[in-house]
Amino acid sequence: AAPRLTRGARTANGTHTHTPVNHTQDMMLRTFRFASGAAALAGASAAAFAYSKTTEEERRQRGLFSMLTTVCAEDLSSFLAKARFDGPLPIAIASLRFNELMPQPGRPKYQLAVVEFNIPSAVNGGSDKGPDGYRIDTIPIANSVIKTGNSCELIKYCDDKHDEFSTYVQRFDAIIVRINPGQLSQGTLPGTQERFDSLMNQLLLSGKLVWSSPEVQTRMGAKDALVCINQLSCGLPDTFAYYSGEALEEGFKKTCAFQPRVIKQNRGSAGEGIWLVWLHGGDYCENFGDSSLKDTCMLKLMEMNDSHVEYHTVKEFIAFCVDGPGGAAGEWKSAFPGKYLEGGKAAGGQLVDQRLLPRISEGEVRMLMVGDILQCIIHKKPESGGLSAVGGQAAYTYFKPGCVEYADLEAKFIGQDLPSLKKALGIDNEPLPLLWTADFIPKDGKPILGGVSTEFVVGEFNCSCVGISKLQAVCGGEKTLADVPDEDYYEACLLTDLMGLKAVQYLDARDLGRKLN
Numbered sequence: 001a002a003p004r005l006t007r008g009a010r011t012a013n014g015t016h017t018h019t020p021v022n023h024t025q026d027m028m029l030r031t032f033r034f035a036s037g038a039a040a041l042a043g044a045s046a047a048a049f050a051y052s053k054t055t056e057e058e059r060r061q062r063g064l065f066s067m068l069t070t071v072c073a074e075d076l077s078s079f080l081a082k083a084r085f086d087g088p089l090p091i092a093i094a095s096l097r098f099n100e101l102m103p104q105p106g107r108p109k110y111q112l113a114v115v116e117f118n119i120p121s122a123v124n125g126g127s128d129k130g131p132d133g134y135r136i137d138t139i140p141i142a143n144s145v146i147k148t149g150n151s152c153e154l155i156k157y158c159d160d161k162h163d164e165f166s167t168y169v170q171r172f173d174a175i176i177v178r179i180n181p182g183q184l185s186q187g188t189l190p191g192t193q194e195r196f197d198s199l200m201n202q203l204l205l206s207g208k209l210v211w212s213s214p215e216v217q218t219r220m221g222a223k224d225a226l227v228c229i230n231q232l233s234c235g236l237p238d239t240f241a242y243y244s245g246e247a248l249e250e251g252f253k254k255t256c257a258f259q260p261r262v263i264k265q266n267r268g269s270a271g272e273g274i275w276l277v278w279l280h281g282g283d284y285c286e287n288f289g290d291s292s293l294k295d296t297c298m299l300k301l302m303e304m305n306d307s308h309v310e311y312h313t314v315k316e317f318i319a320f321c322v323d324g325p326g327g328a329a330g331e332w333k334s335a336f337p338g339k340y341l342e343g344g345k346a347a348g349g350q351l352v353d354q355r356l357l358p359r360i361s362e363g364e365v366r367m368l369m370v371g372d373i374l375q376c377i378i379h380k381k382p383e384s385g386g387l388s389a390v391g392g393q394a395a396y397t398y399f400k401p402g403c404v405e406y407a408d409l410e411a412k413f414i415g416q417d418l419p420s421l422k423k424a425l426g427i428d429n430e431p432l433p434l435l436w437t438a439d440f441i442p443k444d445g446k447p448i449l450g451g452v453s454t455e456f457v458v459g460e461f462n463c464s465c466v467g468i469s470k471l472q473a474v475c476g477g478e479k480t481l482a483d484v485p486d487e488d489y490y491e492a493c494l495l496t497d498l499m500g501l502k503a504v505q506y507l508d509a510r511d512l513g514r515k516l517n
Helices: 024-033 039-053 055-061 065-069 074-083 140-145 159-171 190-206 213-221 245-258 313-323 359-360 406-423 469-475 486-511
Strands: 111-117 151-155 174-177 208-209 240-241 263-265 272-280 296-302 307-314 351-355 364-370 372-382 396-398 436-450 451-462
Touching: 055 451, 111 140, 111 159, 140 151, 140 486, 151 159, 159 190, 174 190, 174 364, 174 486, 190 208, 190 213, 213 451, 240 245, 245 263, 245 351, 296 313, 307 313, 313 406, 359 436, 364 406, 364 486, 372 406, 372 486, 406 436, 406 451, 469 486
Parallel strands: 111 151, 111 174, 174 208
Antiparallel strands: 240 351, 263 272, 263 351, 272 296, 296 307, 364 372, 364 436, 372 396, 436 451
């Protein structure tokens, strides 16, 4: 049996009831097809189609237009394909559930594509994909563009067919890249990531749009982005980046003598190589720069991927960061090999040194962004007494923009910092990513009556194939988009539909010569 593609009333055995199309209904359909205007044609035809698929009792009880959510989307897809609609889809159709790619419009203004990559020999093509070989969120993202009246194809990048891919993508106005970091280096030809990035840059130079471009991913995703924003309200002024062992030794010995620190490697995404560092058995100096730690000073270190704790000297920690375990670094429990500066800055070798904010145990606040629009605020609180939600289990609470709980944070980040963010990160000439996040950590602010205020600072940006949490529950394995509960599906579509609208808005701005926000 075909998977259910829409929600709505069903019979006891789980199938939709349909009635034959009579002469009156057929005439109604043909009449509506001659309605003037592209939107009117699509909307009226859909209404007639819904009429033809419902009983008189159903129409009486629920009304004709409400029944649009109960028609079979497989039949509706066929109907739309024959109609070859133009312009944005009417809300009545756009609000239906589609578990498969919708038919492409007849005369789209823009042509877009969602690009994926399947890891050779990996089950499903990767743990982020279902049995159909696609990410769970790929079809909703592509459909969000189609709903605007523009086309969006699903295409796969193949490392051994780079030239063919390069030729094919020239036809598109914009590319939405949905490839997880590191996938293009798994079982592929040498230099695959570099060739793919070079192609994306060539598309940008030819006037096409790419989300997110290699430059934007590097600038926003690299940990030293925190240094770039240290003068914004969302940053910490005592944030530093190290690209060599000498700089690490000189800087870290001063910062850790003053306050507990967080040392973050640039690679990894699950807390590996992120260390919370405390001075063990010693006192901190009163002012930054008053003192510098000795090689023999002891440190307490906690790695965020699994919250395990180790004790090492300053010399051992620096040696581990530069050369890995063994030798001067001694033995380590970490499952990861250190060597965080390997390859130098050009290869992503760097460490960021930031003040440890003890209130991180209260949870982190994620701003989920679509371009310059705040779509959702998520509070992630670590479970089981954990110190951080990074790399561990967390309880999620969702808030809408404008909520009183985070009104001050929203006003400062969206109202004050966002207009300056691209310039601070060095991406002023590129659009913000279609989907990205800013994760904030709470800290004590100014004294107020009865205590202190709460302020928030950015701990990380992420714009590299950000997942959609409402669809994550069925990610990987044998489940597909059809297995996502209706409530989660429609909640996710609030996000993906905004992505489609924003993509078209960016393209319109490009054509009008306006600055892309």
